[in-house]
Amino acid sequence: MKVLELKQSLPAGLDYWEIKQQENREQMVFFLDGNMTSNNRSSSLGIMCRAYKDGVWGLASSALGDSATLSRICGKAASNAALLAKHRAGKQFLLPSNPAQGEYLFYTRKEPWSFAQRRDFLLELDNYLKTKYPGLSSRQVGIRQDETEKHIITSDGGDMHVMIPRSFLYLLMVDSGPDGPVQSYRALGGFGQFEDIYSDPKEVYEEIEKIYRETQDMKEAVYARAGSFDCVLDARLAGILAHEAIGHTTEADFVLGGSIAGDYLNQPVASDLVSLIDIANTYDNTLCPVPVFIDDEGTLAEDCVIIDKGILKSYMHNKESAAMLDMQLTGNARGHNFDDEPLIRMRNTMIVPGKDKLAEMIASIEDGYYLVESSNGQADATSEFMFGISLGYEVKNGKLGKAIKSTTMSGVAFDLLKTVTMVSDDMYWTGSGMCGKKQSIQVGMGGPAIKCRVNLGGK
Template sequence: MQTNELDIVDLLHRVVEKGLKFGAEYVDIRVENLAGTNMYMHKGVMEASTYARRQGAGIRCLVDGSWGFAAVDTVKEDALLEAVKASLKMARSSAPARRRRVKLAETKVYRDKVEAVAKIKPSDVDPQDKVKLVAEADENIRSYGDIIRDNRVIYSDTLFKKIFVSSEGAEVIIEGFRTYLRVAAVAGEAGTLSPAYEAVGGVKGFELFEGERHIELAKTVAERAIRLLKASLPKGGLSTVVLDNKLLGLIVHEAFGHTAEADLVISGDMLTGKMGESIASELVTIVDDPGPAYANGWTPYDDEGVKARKVVIVEKGVLREFMQSRETAAILGMEPTGNARAQDYRFAPIVRMRNTYMLPGDWNPEEIIAETKEGYYLKGTLGGQADANGEFMFGVQEAWRIENGELKEPYRGVTVSGNAINVLKSVDAVGKDLKIGFPGTCGKGQMAPVDGGGPHIRCKIIVGGRR
């Protein structure tokens, strides 16, 4: 451990002890040091190129069964002590208004340090090389001519270091980084517009772009946008569909995963009271995982110092577990899972997903299509929305009609909608081609990096198109 780390850890232990002397039942402090680069190019013009760095601490105090939280943009001792006092004051002020006293589930106390690994850390890359990467991707998209009406390329990287100390003796240090490239284009012709989008990234270094991956990404986006200009709209209705890894990942995360977060289960959602029940096809197993190490939601320890573990939410169609914080685990009489996460030191941790995906089956993806008499093959996403009842609607980037096991004409402007449980119950084929690597940033009052995916599957879903 570096000298500066030792000094900060010692300081945090002193502040925690002061918090207990001031009357707290429990105290934890999370110091974070964040630094990052963002570059945004729009139609050949670099509209933003920024570097930002900040450091601060978030402090939680538990008093009279009530949480208080305070954050400061420094790690100086006097400021931390003032933040402890502010956190205590907030806890005492809110205690009379709480319906339920906060209790924390027991968890093993760890002292550990974990570091992400990369061949080329983004902090070691000259900013000019990052600009060159963005400019080359942009130039490649625009090389397709005036048929490309709009395009943008966004590069970002973040380095982070967290130091967590609690009054129970926990002492966890995590160092890591994330690197992303997002590419979007809109093709237009004869009054028709066709969008396309791709993103790569995660807990990876600049080696992410080896083999001119940024150029391949730009070509994929531009050619898809142009190709789909000639596509028509499909006939809408309930259909048999084959979903690709990315679209399945979105449905698993947005339409289903949130409903398995224990705080939402406690407040009431579609999974409340269904533990142990069959809620999906027996071919379906869904997990939320702190790994793999390269995934965008990599979380070796959560922001309560809990060592994160894999949560088997659905096992062969049966609801088995929820994602938990220490507080929700105590309420439900379950174990913490390492899912308490905060956007950064300015926020208190809440229950969040990490890397959520469906486990693979034994079908080859090509076999699933070949064994489908009639339906659609749906690929990629364009965002959408879902609610606590599992109702969803998402945009699809590419679609093809399937007839007698063969892909026929493509379609554009496709949406899918339905209820997550109904869709999961209809799954009758699961591919062996598990893919995790579709990075996103999930919102739930605060933002968190997440990832997910799965294999190809076949199910029934409502396809939106022409009437």
């Protein structure tokens, strides 16, 4: 992205403004049964100005990046705010400020791979699948890399230039079971460009074997029983629990919109084994899947401890919500495309690992389930949540049994978290997620395995 000089077009007379130049880039290459079904590249570049005046916002954007257009959209943003202010009767707030400046460009330091090298990497994996598991009825391998580059300046001194890449390797196996097709799927990878994560297809063989085993387990899968059970949620599920079940209810715009979390600040909402944090960028000295150093309002991004040993401690904020609730800024304002307004978005939401061992947790279940993989999830202002469960196993007398067919898990998060009796000492990050809240945006989520009581759909 050719970085523009944004400062030349500063609008005057506004209470606050920000100007953003952003480019999103994506590459997708997929093979299905050896045929290249996707060979796509896309990019989207543009500029946006958002202006705050008299308690309302005006925004304007354009894909054009010349200085005349920049001046025009800045003027349009200001006039939009002025137009809206005529119809606004609500209270006005002085927006808080904690500006930061910095450049965070995470281009690979390795020799970038050509498209042909990526293609050959996938073809080698595809050939491995075809040769090793000839009985599969279908197989799919693919790479998706997305890059988000932003240059933002704000009227209160925020100034950032960032390029965050994510790269994923997708593996799908379809086999025929007695009841028809069964499939298992995995998205591997996370933060970084492809060369930062992979160098040799053989590094993936072990994971491929696990996916194949899961596919075979699914052939013999039985229906889960409908009802409430003691379950162990694998670490692969902890992230979506943190994000969907709790995280959304504690985004301050949800709180202002009536979320149940608004009633629980500084109250116990979970077992004291549970601590939950929205990490800005770094956990355990390692960059998280979606590192955020400065948010789209130019605010310094800081970790937000949402639940500390079972007590609800804080919410995630942008400038407006922090002003309305008189709380500290957290740096959670993010927009996905160049023309998107920053919304309160989670960054890397995680449950803090505990001290238990996964094997002991499973052994402690008399009659329940070990739930491993989720297909999707949804949240509610009441903290009632739903996850699709695409992989799970029966547990009887502490031993794993048959796989279960796809089902749905649900619960009220602030009730469920009070039933947590064990938390494992491991940690698993998921970086391939996209959270849909008006705009779809990259999020990280993670955590350990958890033993708790949940509702399952089934027979």
